[in-house]
Amino acid sequence: MDDGAVRLHIYRTLASTGRAPSALETAAGLGLYQDEVEAAYSRLAAQRTLLLMPDSHEVRMAWPFSGVPTAFRVSGGGQSWFANCGWDLFGIAALLPGDSLLETECQDCGESLAVRITNGQVEGSGMIHFAVPVAKWWDDIAYT
């Protein structure tokens, strides 16, 4: 069982469709049994490569992608994605071959923030705040 192949399938599916594949879909895509793939999802989560929804094998986070809708949206090339946070907006853009539009809101005043990545250059204003020191990121990764 190659967990790397499962990881790559999840990431490539997220990149191409904006959706995280279920274990059943990954099993079908790789010609594996569903229970094998569920075990791989669990191992990848234990290694902190994925975050799964509680008591399930649904992908909540495959950084920088979010498997669930969030207030952090990326679009480009006719596709759209959800990110986990402000950093991951830029992380998704870093994985895309073309230009992208990153959208969220200022968490203080609620004003819309839109940043464009065009020809590898940042166009837009704003800043990011990392509230949690690196050493404590995994104390509560959903908050981080």
Next chain:
Amino acid sequence: MLLFRSEEHAANWCRLRSVELGAVLNLETLWELSKAWYGDRLRPDWRRRTRDEMHELFASLGLAEPFWRFD
């Protein structure tokens, strides 16, 4: 990690929640960090970086304060 219009807006957000202001980066530094941190995730040979590699990556962008250390 949240985006704000300015550092003043981030500071206000922190004040309302009684949390200390953490690290603030401009969007250009964030973009460089994102390319370095995430740019290899779609590669078949991706592997998790070691702590030393993560520290080196942060330091290469001028992020060398204790805030950016895993230990």
